[in-house]
Amino acid sequence: xxxxxxxxxxxxxxxxxxxxxxxxxxxxxxxxxxxxxxxVIHSKNPGPCLLVFATIHGYxxxxxxxxxRLINSLEPNQINGTVIAVPVLNVFGLTHYPKTIPxxxxxxxxxxxxxxxxxxxxxxxxxxxxxxxxxxxxIELDTGSLNHAILPQVYCNFENQRAKQLAxxxxxxxxxxxSLKRNQLRQTTENLDIPLIVYQAGEAMRFDENAINIGVxxxxxxxxxxxxxxxxxxxxxxxxFSQDExxxxxxxGGVLHVNVVLGQTISKGDKIASISDPFSADVEEYVVxxxxxxxxxxxxxxxxxxxLSIFKVASFxxxxxxxxxxxxxxxxxxxxx
Numbered sequence: 001x002x003x004x005x006x007x008x009x010x011x012x013x014x015x016x017x018x019x020x021x022x023x024x025x026x027x028x029x030x031x032x033x034x035x036x037x038x039x040v041i042h043s044k045n046p047g048p049c050l051l052v053f054a055t056i057h058g059y060x061x062x063x064x065x066x067x068x069r070l071i072n073s074l075e076p077n078q079i080n081g082t083v084i085a086v087p088v089l090n091v092f093g094l095t096h097y098p099k100t101i102p103x104x105x106x107x108x109x110x111x112x113x114x115x116x117x118x119x120x121x122x123x124x125x126x127x128x129x130x131x132x133x134x135x136x137x138x139i140e141l142d143t144g145s146l147n148h149a150i151l152p153q154v155y156c157n158f159e160n161q162r163a164k165q166l167a168x169x170x171x172x173x174x175x176x177x178x179s180l181k182r183n184q185l186r187q188t189t190e191n192l193d194i195p196l197i198v199y200q201a202g203e204a205m206r207f208d209e210n211a212i213n214i215g216v217x218x219x220x221x222x223x224x225x226x227x228x229x230x231x232x233x234x235x236x237x238x239x240x241f242s243q244d245e246x247x248x249x250x251x252x253g254g255v256l257h258v259n260v261v262l263g264q265t266i267s268k269g270d271k272i273a274s275i276s277d278p279f280s281a282d283v284e285e286y287v288v289x290x291x292x293x294x295x296x297x298x299x300x301x302x303x304x305x306x307x308l309s310i311f312k313v314a315s316f317x318x319x320x321x322x323x324x325x326x327x328x329x330x331x332x333x334x335x336x337x
Contacts, residue, residue, distance in 0.1 A: 003046050006082060008038065008130060015044040016076050023130060025091060026122040028102065034092060038131070039071045039085040047081025048226050051135035052219060054086070056107055056142070056185075058093020058100055059204035063141030066215035073216070079228050084131055090123070097205070098146070111188040128188060137166070137226060138189055139219060142200040143211075147301040148309070151262040151326075152201035152214050157186065158241070163195035169225040170199055170218035171237040173263070173329040174296060174314055174322075176245055197222070203300065210333065237329050240322040245296065247309040252285055254278060256304050260311075263330060264295045265323040272311060275304070291315055294322050 003015040009023045019042070022035035052070065054063025067087040074083065090107055093100045101107060105120045113125025132138065144150035153174040156163040167175045178198070180187045189196040199215055202208035223229045250256070254275040266272055270289040277283035287310065297312025304310060316322040 002044055003042065003082070006040070006042050006134070008040060008084070008134070013040055013042045015042055017042050018076055023126065025126070026119055028092060028119070034095075036089065036091055036127075037087055039067070039083075039087070041071065041074050041076055041079060041083040041085075043076045043079045043081060045080040047079070047228055048136040049082040049084065049134055050137050050139070050223065050226070050228060051131055052083065052085045052139045052141065053089050053131075054141035055088040055094055056090055056140065057204075058090045058095075058097050059146065060141060060143045061205055062143050062202045062208055062211050062215065064088060065207060065212050066141050066219065069212070069216050070219055073220075074229075079223070081136075081228050083223075083228075084135065086131065089127065092119075108183050108185040111184040112191075124185075132189065132194065133192065135194055137222075138194055138196040139222065140185075140196065140198045141215060142198055143208075144200070144203040144297055146204040147299055148312075149203045149262065149298050149300050150200050150312070151296040152199075152211055153296060153314075154218075154239075155198040155200065156196065157190060158243075160190065160195055163197060164241075166195060166222060166225055167197050168235070168239055169221040169233065170197070170214075171221060171234055171239075171329075172199070172201075172214065172218065173237065173239055173326040174242055174294070175239045176242040176314060214333075236332060238325060240316055240318075240325045242314040242316055242322075245312055245314045246291065247297070248272075248287065248290060248311040248313060250275060250287070250304050250306055250308050250310050253303075253305040253308075254283075254285075255302055256287075256299065256310060258298060260295050260298075262295055262298055263326040265293070265319050266295060266313065267292050278303070287311070289313070292319050294319065294326065 021038040025034040110120035110124040114121040158177040201211035273287035293313040293315040299310040
């Protein structure tokens, strides 16, 4: 049995072809269209269709690099099925950083979109109709925001058992449950019965080589898990599952002195940082942990202002097991470097 031709962007891709396409986005100015780059590997061998996409906000440079390295490493005769890869979903956001889209909306909140809606809704509609509805599985590649470093982790809907199982294939130490109510993109894929996995690592507008390598290998291992590429599924890391993550925000502005690192276990009441007045060394306030958990995100900028998020803390039923799992993962990362 052979694969069948695939239609994207009014182009017909034959089985065995590797194609680069450009999907026209809604015009920003009259006669000034933008184009979303799409890379397709369409095997002669039948199999699932995997959609991998990045740069939904416009700043996820790690995700962009993961997509390009992944596609460069694959050929049609090496896979079963189809890979549709989008290195930059939000072309406007990338070219107009730090603005995301003209209205300032988050594109993830615009799904499934409207063909005659606002700019973000029109993009979401095109993406849903042209790409998401052709997929059997979706992987979103994300990073932290500007100056916010994130421990490599995966998000998925725990109620979707297939997604929860596949999330393990990324071989990261933490897998966190997500609420569908907070993200219309996730709700859209769930309504279409398409498992969505979100890999997040590093920070905005910066390359993190370790986060990129983990992402590339994570996607490839995911592909082994759905029988798209040959090879034994890697299962060395036993991740811990988190039901909740919460940001600790600064109560005052000043110079931030951090006392913890990514992956460190903390207890409620711990002094995890201090904020000092840059003009007076005698004025200092401690940042106190509001819950037990593990540090999975840190603000990396020294100078902060009141209300800015500075630590992301994941909570677990068994924090000792979480600490052990993260330490084991860190040891394996050191051994492979």
